[in-house]
Amino acid sequence: MSRVCQVCGRGPKSSQSRSHSNIATKRTQNINLQVAAIKGKRTRVCANCLKSIAKKRNA
Numbered sequence: 001m002s003r004v005c006q007v008c009g010r011g012p013k014s015s016q017s018r019s020h021s022n023i024a025t026k027r028t029q030n031i032n033l034q035v036a037a038i039k040g041k042r043t044r045v046c047a048n049c050l051k052s053i054a055k056k057r058n059a
Contacts, residue, residue, distance in 0.1 A: 005046035
């Protein structure tokens with residue numbers, strides 16, 4: 001399974017790690033995926049979408 005939010009489609013970003021001497025090496029920043037049951041199905045949702053869904057549900 002890929003590290004992509006099944007609601008908004010956000011995926012990992014590429015960024016750089018900086019050492020003490022400021023040398024840049026490529027790395028990936030993964031999004032904060034959580035497993036949540038939405039409409040009875042287990043889905044992998046990012047934390048931002050999970051927060052938005054909870055706000056809409058309680059409104």
